[in-house]
Amino acid sequence: MNEQTPINNTRTAPAGLPSRRGHISVEKPKNAKRVILRLWKYLSRQKMLLLLILALLLINIATTLLGSYFLRPIINQYIIPRNVPGLIRMIFVLLGIYIVGAAAGIWLNRLMIVVAQKTINILRADLFSKLQSLPLKFFDSNNHGDLMSRFTNDVDNVSDSLNTSVLQLFTSTITLLGIMALMIYISPLLTLVTLIIVPLMLWIASAIIKKSKGYFTTQQNALGAVDGYVEEIITGQKVVKVFCYEDSAAMEFEKLNYDLRDKATQAQLYSGVMQPIIQNLNTINFALTATVGGLLAIFRGLDLGGLAAFLQYSRQFGRPVNEISSQYNSLQAALAGAERIFQIMDEVPEVADTAGAVRLINIKGDVEFKAVTFGYDAGKVVLKNINIQAKVGQKIALVGSTGAGKTTIMNLLPRFYDIQSGVISIDGIDIKNVQRNSLRETLAIVLQDTHLFTATVMENIRYGRLAATDQDVIAAAVLAGADSFIQRLPNGYHTLLHNDGGNLSQGQRQLLNIARSTVARPSILILDEATSSIDTRTEQIIQKGMDQLMKNRTSFVIAHRLSTVRNADEILVLENGEIIERGSHQVLIAKKGRYFQLYTGQFD
Structure with a gap:
């Protein structure tokens, strides 16, 4: 629906399989310094x-450095002169130094x-707060599984790095500088010999870092693609099975999995x-240093x-470099994850x-x-020169072919999207000049696709208005025709729903959705194929309740089942984003135009 460019999770389906939204794109990583600075703002x-x-x-x-340096006076002043009492005294001094160091290390970790957590x-x-502030078009155009991967895999990579790698990096860097200072103090000439091999180490490390940095970013993107595909297949498992798509799904997952591998x-x-x-270079360096x-x-x-x-110190000199290199994987994964976050x-x-x-207000x-x-x-x-006028208590129906623009019109009223030109007003007030929360509080929307949270039936209905009492919730359920089946649930209104209400039928889930909108007490009601998942008998049961709900409320009804809109005050027929007919059911039938074709075709 939305043409916004996805963040970085697009990929192409393999040959012979239906194309899905997204394919992996190899993207250069952002400036590592910028990412580090942004992480530092959180740490600071x-x-x-x-x-x-x-x-x-x-x-x-x-x-650590002092303990190693004490070898010099111990050998020169106590071991060579065979001063045993002094040697024993120095051993206790060393023991005290190492105890202090160990205690500092424990508290440091x-x-x-x-700090990391x-x-x-x-x-x-x-x-999470950022996600709450993003417009609906962001979620329409980005793979949900990839977004979940950023919350899980990428955040975990940053967490692991902060727990261990960052501390190790600072420890190793400062240790390296301290070792070099003491080496120069002991013997500048021998230090030069030791440092001969360092430029080679740095050149090799730089070449490896430059080569592998891009791979870590593409690795995280590939992981997001795998997570996104798994989420889609799990969500659409019934569709997969009914169309015998298991083998093809496994083939596509195998392709993505091999790509990740x-x-x-x-x-x-x-x-x-x-x-x-x-x-190995350190070993060679140590042998050379010992000889010289x-x-x-x-x-x-x-x-x-x-x-x-x-x-x-020469042997210790290689240890910080080794530790930095050993933490490199974690650091690179963390930076790649932080980029995606x-x-x-x-x-x-x-x-x-x-x-x-x-x-x-009012x-x-x-x-x-x-x-x-x-x-x-x-x-x-998508929509061209749309003119609609709905008075208080009127029921306006939108009908037309799939893709004609009916749902798009209703997405504009709560400002899920902003229009390019024209005006949408409520009680004469341009909605662009209205606070979004205030605007949406006046509306209730019953969508074709229901969503129920992991909570009780009571809490799911109350989601429409958190201040609603239990009596308000029950009254809303009665009005929506949901009370009878709720009473038959194991724990009635306190029955726990899970897996998006998977323990209910599709029709029951939709009834709860309608009850949720009822308890909201909206001034304006939008029903987007609200009864499409309900059988004819159930539809008849709730129709009276729906009529009561719409009484004295401006209502917009989108329906393919035209029998549900015959009593609408005005029916708007859309094609290709334009209103081509408007009027009551009787007037449009008499015209024998597009509405007549849709209506009679439905009942042929």
Whole structure:
């Protein structure tokens, strides 16, 4: 229905299978620095905890570096001179240093987890709030499974990275700098020898990062496509089975699954080779450093304690690099996930109310569409010069072929979409100058597709007006004709519904939907194929209730079953986005035009 470009979840169906909305597109990742800065804005909301974490981090690193440096005085001043009492004393000093470091490390990890989870809590809440602010066209044009993947897989990847990878990154970076400083202090010449291989390490790491970064983004997109397809198939399982589509669905899922496997393999392969390469280079580097260090000790007077401490730092020098490379997978997955999360954050929200927008109070229900033109795309007009005038208590019916624009007209009244030209007014007030919430509070909509929440029958009906009492809910159910079957449920109005009301028939679900609109006490009622899922006998039962509901309310009824609109005050016949006929049932039958064809064809 909507031509808006999906976020990043489009793909092409395999040959021989029906094309579905979306195909994977390989997209360059956004600026990593920008993503990191946006994540930092969330982390920085807990500045005091971050300062405490930084202090503990420095203590933990300092004790690690200090413990290694103590090898120098221990060897030079106690082991070589064979000073046993002094050696024992230094061992206890080292033990105290390592205990302080261990305690700092334990609290450091605990506090980082607290910060990470609080940050994810805020991020997830912001993401959900953002979804609530997005217009209906966003959900019409984006795969629901892919959106769910952003809430689950992508948020989890960011969470895992904040819990472990970020702390490890900072620890390793500061440790690396500290090691280099102490190495230079012990022997600048030996430090140069040790650092000879570093440019090669950095070049290899940079090449691998550049190659694998794109694969991690496409991996996350492929995962979103798999989740989206699974969600569609589960939701449409009855359709899959009735058309014997199981094998074809399995084939398409296999194609998507293999695509995910290939992209995940490429991403993990490129990032996974970094650690073993750097480990082997570190081993070579250590052997070279030990050889040159031994020569310096023999010919240049380097003390044995200093050589031992330097070799210890030389071995530790590779560890931070290894740790950074080992966390690379998590960091890249987190950045790719964060990009996808921020894509939703950057979506344009529903247009804000205009300055000075008014609230609708004591609405009578006069509705007018005046020269309304609308298109989901600026270059494609769907509705052309629509003029409708509905007085208080009138029942206006919209009929016509599928795709004629009936539902689109009704989507404009609650401002799910904004028109390109013309005016829609309620009681003479242009709805563009009305607060959206106020506008929608005056309306109740019964859609063709029902949706029930995981809650009791009572709570589902009360969703139409949260302030409604139990008596209001029951009265609404009686009016809608739903009370009789509700009373037969195991726990009556307190029966728990689940799986979108899967434990009810389609007709019963629609009756609850109608009851929900009844309890809302709207001034204007929209029924979009409201009785399409109800059998003729049930329809007759609720028709009287519906007439009572529509009494003194302006009502718009969209129906293919024309028997339900014969008593409408005015029937509008639409074709290709235009009103081609209007009048009462008798007047239109007498004209023997398009309505006559639709009506007589229905009962031939």
